[in-house]
Amino acid sequence: MGAKKDREQRLLLLLTKRHDYVTSEELAEHLETSQKTIYRLIKKINETSGGGLIQSEKGRGYKLNYEKYIGQTTIQPSQRSQYSPQERRNRVMEELLLSSPQTKNVYNLFEEYYVGESVIFSDEQLIAEHLQQYDLKLERKQRTLAILGKEANIRRAIADLIQMHNIIEIDELKNNAELNFNHFDVLFILDQIKLIEKELEMTIPYPYNINIFSHLYILIRRLRKVQHLSNNELSPLSEKEQERLEQDQALYQVAKAAIANVENYLHNRLPEAEVYYLYQYLTSSRMQGSLSKVTKFSTRVVELTNKYLAGMSERLNISIKGDSIFLDLGNHIKPMINRLEHGIHVKNSLLDQIKMTYEMIFLYVTEVSAEISQEFSLPKINEDENGFITLYFARIIETNQLPIRTVIMCTTGVGTSELLRVKIEKKFPELEIVDVIATRDAQRFTEKYPGIDLILTTINVSDTISVPSLLVSAMFTRDDQNRLQKKIEAIYDER
Structure with a gap:
C-alpha cells in the first residue's frame, strides 16, 4: 500500500473509532502529519467516494458517515484504465512466479503497460530486490526474464501477491470480481474445503480457510502454467516428513483425498510432497469441532500459552487465568507454532484496525512475542500473528471489563x-x-x-x-x- 493510501486508511480507521466530531488538530497529531495534509486527505477521500463520506462542521471538526462507510464499494481494478507502478510490477512478478522456471519475453510482459526501456530496467531492479526476501533470483538472458528458486519459496511469494486477504467470508470468493479468479477453479476448491470439513467433522474458520484456499488455488495455477513442477522440493518425502504425516492419520487421509481430486481435475499426476504441503496447512489451522482433537497440548504449547498469560497479566496489571481462557488461547498457539516452523504466513485482514483500536494491547503482545521467540528458539512472530493474539486479550478485557x-x-x-x-x-x-x-x-x-x-x-x-x-x-x-x-x-x- 502506498504512503498516501496508507494515510487515508489510517484516517478512516481513526474516525471509525470516534462517535463524535474530531478536530483537524487532533487528527494531525494522531497521524503525525500537518493539518494541511489532513485537509487534503479528507478532500481526496470525499472525491473518490462520491462525497459526504467524511462530514464537517465548523468549530467541531470532522465525523465519519458510518453507514456510507460500511456500504461503500471500492473501485475494481478492472474498471481502471491505468495501473500504478506498484500494481504493474506486481502483475509482472506474478506472471513470472506462476511460470517459474520458464522464461518470459520482456516485451510480452510489459507491452500492455506502454512503458519505455528505462522504466522496464527500473522495474527489474525493484522486482529483484523484492524477491530476495524469499531467496528467489530474477534472471535475465538477452530479452527474457525468469524467476529461479525453490518451489516452497515461489509459492510463498505468490501467496503474498494474491490480494485475497480482505476476504473474510470464504463464499465471497465465488463472485468477487476484484480477484479476477477462474470461477470454475474457485467452485472446485470450495468443494474440497467443504469435503475436508465434512470428513473431519470440523469447521475451518477464517482466516485458515482462506489460507488453504490460497494454497490450492496457487497449486492449480502453477500446474496450468508449467505442467510439471520443479524437483527442488518435490522429491520423495524424507523419512522424517513421512513420520510427520503419520502423526495424524485423519488429516493425512483428507489431504491425500483432496490432492487426488486436484489430480483428476487437472488430469495431472502430483508427487507425494503435495500431500505433505496440504497436510502442513491443515495442521497449521485452528479448527472448530471435536474438543478431543483440539485440546491435547504438548508441553511446549502449555509453556508458551502460560508465558503469554503471565506476560500480559503483568503488563495489563490484571489477573488473566482460568481453564476457558487457557484452552482458547492454547488452541490458537498450537497451530501457530506449526505455522512459524514451516514458514506458513496467515494474513490478518483486520491488522490495521486491531493496531488502531487496541494499540496498547498490541504493543504488549508484540513485546511478549519477542521474548517467547527468543526463549523458545522460534522464528520471529510477525505482526499478523500478533494481531490475532491481541484479539484474544482484547476479548478478555471487553467481556470481563474491570470496574x-x-x-x-x-x-x-x-x-x-x-x-x-x-x-x-x-x-x-x-x-x-x-x-x-x-x-x-x-x-x-x-x-x-x-x-x-x-x-x-x-x-x-x-x-x-x-x-x-x-x-x-x-x-x-x-x-x-x-x-x-x-x-x-x-x-x-x-x-
Whole structure:
C-alpha cells in the first residue's frame, strides 16, 4: 500500500473509532502529519467516494458517515484504465512466479503497460530486490526474464501477491470480481474445503480457510502454467516428513483425498510432497469441532500459552487465568507454532484496525512475542500473528471489563455526597465507589487508595492530582450523567 493510501486508511480507521466530531488538530497529531495534509486527505477521500463520506462542521471538526462507510464499494481494478507502478510490477512478478522456471519475453510482459526501456530496467531492479526476501533470483538472458528458486519459496511469494486477504467470508470468493479468479477453479476448491470439513467433522474458520484456499488455488495455477513442477522440493518425502504425516492419520487421509481430486481435475499426476504441503496447512489451522482433537497440548504449547498469560497479566496489571481462557488461547498457539516452523504466513485482514483500536494491547503482545521467540528458539512472530493474539486479550478485557475504581470528593465528604454516591451506584454499576472523601483529604487519598481510575467531585480538583476527574453537581443532573457516560467510555478506550 502506498504512503498516501496508507494515510487515508489510517484516517478512516481513526474516525471509525470516534462517535463524535474530531478536530483537524487532533487528527494531525494522531497521524503525525500537518493539518494541511489532513485537509487534503479528507478532500481526496470525499472525491473518490462520491462525497459526504467524511462530514464537517465548523468549530467541531470532522465525523465519519458510518453507514456510507460500511456500504461503500471500492473501485475494481478492472474498471481502471491505468495501473500504478506498484500494481504493474506486481502483475509482472506474478506472471513470472506462476511460470517459474520458464522464461518470459520482456516485451510480452510489459507491452500492455506502454512503458519505455528505462522504466522496464527500473522495474527489474525493484522486482529483484523484492524477491530476495524469499531467496528467489530474477534472471535475465538477452530479452527474457525468469524467476529461479525453490518451489516452497515461489509459492510463498505468490501467496503474498494474491490480494485475497480482505476476504473474510470464504463464499465471497465465488463472485468477487476484484480477484479476477477462474470461477470454475474457485467452485472446485470450495468443494474440497467443504469435503475436508465434512470428513473431519470440523469447521475451518477464517482466516485458515482462506489460507488453504490460497494454497490450492496457487497449486492449480502453477500446474496450468508449467505442467510439471520443479524437483527442488518435490522429491520423495524424507523419512522424517513421512513420520510427520503419520502423526495424524485423519488429516493425512483428507489431504491425500483432496490432492487426488486436484489430480483428476487437472488430469495431472502430483508427487507425494503435495500431500505433505496440504497436510502442513491443515495442521497449521485452528479448527472448530471435536474438543478431543483440539485440546491435547504438548508441553511446549502449555509453556508458551502460560508465558503469554503471565506476560500480559503483568503488563495489563490484571489477573488473566482460568481453564476457558487457557484452552482458547492454547488452541490458537498450537497451530501457530506449526505455522512459524514451516514458514506458513496467515494474513490478518483486520491488522490495521486491531493496531488502531487496541494499540496498547498490541504493543504488549508484540513485546511478549519477542521474548517467547527468543526463549523458545522460534522464528520471529510477525505482526499478523500478533494481531490475532491481541484479539484474544482484547476479548478478555471487553467481556470481563474491570470496574472503574472511583472516589467521590465533596466539601465535607458527608450528607449530599452520600446521596450522590447512591445515585451514581444505581445509574453506573461499572463504577466501584471505593470511598467518599472530603476536599481536605484530597492530597492523601492517592496513598490510601492506589490505582484509582476516576475522581467525581463537586468542586475543582487541584492540578497536582494526576488522577482523571469529572466535575459534577451534587444533584447529579441528566447533563452530569451524559458527561460521566462519555468519561467512562474514554477510560475503557484507553484501557
